[in-house]
Amino acid sequence: MSARTCLAIVLAAGEGTRMLSSRPKALHAVAGQSLLAHVLSALRDAGGTETAVVVGPDHDAVAAEARSQFPAAQIFVQRQRRGTAHAVLAAKPAIEHGADDILVIFGDTPLIRPRTLERLRSALAGGAAVAVVGFRPADPAGYGRLLTQGDALVGIVEHADASESERAITLCNGGLMAFAGKSALDILERIGCDNRKREYYLTDAIAIAHGMALRAVAIEVTEDEVSGINTKAQLAAAEAVMQHRLRQAALDAGVTLVAPETVHLAADTKLGKEVVIEPYVVFGPGVVVEEGATIRSFSHLQGAHVGQGAIVGPFARLRPGAKLGQGVHIGNFVEIKEALIEAGAKANHLAYIGDARVGEGANVGAGTITCNYDGEAKHRTDIGKGAFIGSNSALVAPVKIGDGAYVGSGSVITGDVPADSLAIGRGRQVVKEGWAKRLRGLKSMGKRKA
Numbered sequence: 069m070s071a072r073t074c075l076a077i078v079l080a081a082g083e084g085t086r087m088l089s090s091r092p093k094a095l096h097a098v099a100g101q102s103l104l105a106h107v108l109s110a111l112r113d114a115g116g117t118e119t120a121v122v123v124g125p126d127h128d129a130v131a132a133e134a135r136s137q138f139p140a141a142q143i144f145v146q147r148q149r150r151g152t153a154h155a156v157l158a159a160k161p162a163i164e165h166g167a168d169d170i171l172v173i174f175g176d177t178p179l180i181r182p183r184t185l186e187r188l189r190s191a192l193a194g195g196a197a198v199a200v201v202g203f204r205p206a207d208p209a210g211y212g213r214l215l216t217q218g219d220a221l222v223g224i225v226e227h228a229d230a231s232e233s234e235r236a237i238t239l240c241n242g243g244l245m246a247f248a249g250k251s252a253l254d255i256l257e258r259i260g261c262d263n264r265k266r267e268y269y270l271t272d273a274i275a276i277a278h279g280m281a282l283r284a285v286a287i288e289v290t291e292d293e294v295s296g297i298n299t300k301a302q303l304a305a306a307e308a309v310m311q312h313r314l315r316q317a318a319l320d321a322g323v324t325l326v327a328p329e330t331v332h333l334a335a336d337t338k339l340g341k342e343v344v345i346e347p348y349v350v351f352g353p354g355v356v357v358e359e360g361a362t363i364r365s366f367s368h369l370q371g372a373h374v375g376q377g378a379i380v381g382p383f384a385r386l387r388p389g390a391k392l393g394q395g396v397h398i399g400n401f402v403e404i405k406e407a408l409i410e411a412g413a414k415a416n417h418l419a420y421i422g423d424a425r426v427g428e429g430a431n432v433g434a435g436t437i438t439c440n441y442d443g444e445a446k447h448r449t450d451i452g453k454g455a456f457i458g459s460n461s462a463l464v465a466p467v468k469i470g471d472g473a474y475v476g477s478g479s480v481i482t483g484d485v486p487a488d489s490l491a492i493g494r495g496r497q498v499v500k501e502g503w504a505k506r507l508r509g510l511k512s513m514g515k516r517k518a
């Protein structure tokens with residue numbers, strides 16, 4: 069990491085109208101994380117020291133997301149969308165702090181890698197006044213074209229303003245730029261709006277720097293890193309690229325993904341060594357799976373912690389606050405929410421465990437439900453160590469089942485059960501001997517009732 073100080077300015081004032089959504093563009097998600105959060109995490113990994121986020125006038129939610137990801141982020145509001153250079157200057161007070169390097173990043177490019185930000189900064193450290201990320205898109209329509217003279221970058225012309233011969237240039241502006249702090253404001257404040265869209269184009273910075281005899285350079289990256297997201301189709305394409313990266317990283321870390329292309333990961337999914345993920349598993353945000361655990365097919369996990377060697381699924385659902393200890397077994401059609409399942413406990417079939425603790429080694433039978441909600445409030449169920457809950461029991465919370473206690477199958481348990489005792493809460497079985505035979509006899513005589 070460079071010893072030079074750095075200010076990163078993230079432009080996130082985009083409306084996202086082409087997303088056909090009322091949600092601001094920067095808050096759409098890829099791999100369970102907002103576009104803005106991806107950009108901010110790349111900045112964090114690249115060692116950005118100071119961060120400014122430029123939001124639109126009524127984008128409080130974008131500002132809140134920026135602060136939740138980066139509490140020290142400074143928020144600036146661009147009142148009118150008058151172009152990318154205008155947006156950068158909304159953060160002028162931050163620029164005036166005098167950082168050595170100033171990075172400008174678009175809030176809709178979640179695939180940017182920290183390494184690219186480092187390369188831009190090295191170009192500045194090497195004496196450039198401006199460094200730009202260039203790429204060669206399959207379809208360059210809409211992108212600014214980089215104008216070069218030998219090694220030098222001398223200008224950028226926006227697609228709308230470009231001549232036929234300029235449009236034939238394949239090297240395009242990826243949108244990310246870095247400015248040497250000492251000349252940044254001088255360059256930015258010279259940018260005008262004499263173009264087809266009457267906007268203040270950040271891209272004009274290159275020709276201005278060239279005119280001031282300052283050096284500008286381009287570094288080239290692959291298209292997948294800089295593709296900006298303007299539509300739902302582009303959002304889906306970015307998701308695919310991100311999923312590929314996340315799966316590759318998991319495989320490289322020694323995780324077994326039996327059918328990688330069917331596993332959907334979140335950007336923050338943490339998978340330990342020797343973890344096995346069977347086909348068709350979905351991870352929402354906030355999941356940790358410890359060493360040696362197996363997640364079987366068709367399971368959905370979110371905000372959950374899976375302990376060492378645990379087995380989850382197939383068809384299990386772990387919701388936020390599910391914490392499974394070592395060696396826990398959670399089987400098919402079992403849903404766990406806000407519950408601690410202690411080491412060695414099992415719930416293997418068809419159960420709902422919410423707002424609960426299941427003690428070490430306890431066994432929760434098929435069809436068990438913790439009735440945690442009374443229509444107004446949530447209540448807790450506490451199941452002791454080694455307890456045995458018979459199949460198809462309803463545990464009406466708040467309720468405690470003591471250590472080593474038994475609950476008879478089909479019980480509705482409304483009161484606490486002391487340790488080592490048996491509770492049965494169901495209608496008594498009645499046996500009427502010969503009843504069925506009598507029924508059949510009556511039927512054969514044409515009568516209807518026994």
Ligand code: UD1
Nearest residue numbers: 079081082149150151152155174175211212241243269296
């Ligand atoms: C921009 C570049 C173009 C480049 C392309 C790469 C300029 C003038 N053009 O074009 O050379 O090839 O990105 O994707 O920079 N924004 C604001 N306020 C504004 C305008 C924009 O915050 O007033 C933000 C947007 O939210 C977005 C980013 O700046 O995150 C880029 O704006 P956008 O309108 O997408 O620029 P492009 O036309 O894509």
Ligand code: MG
Nearest residue numbers: 176296297298
């Ligand atoms: Mg764009």
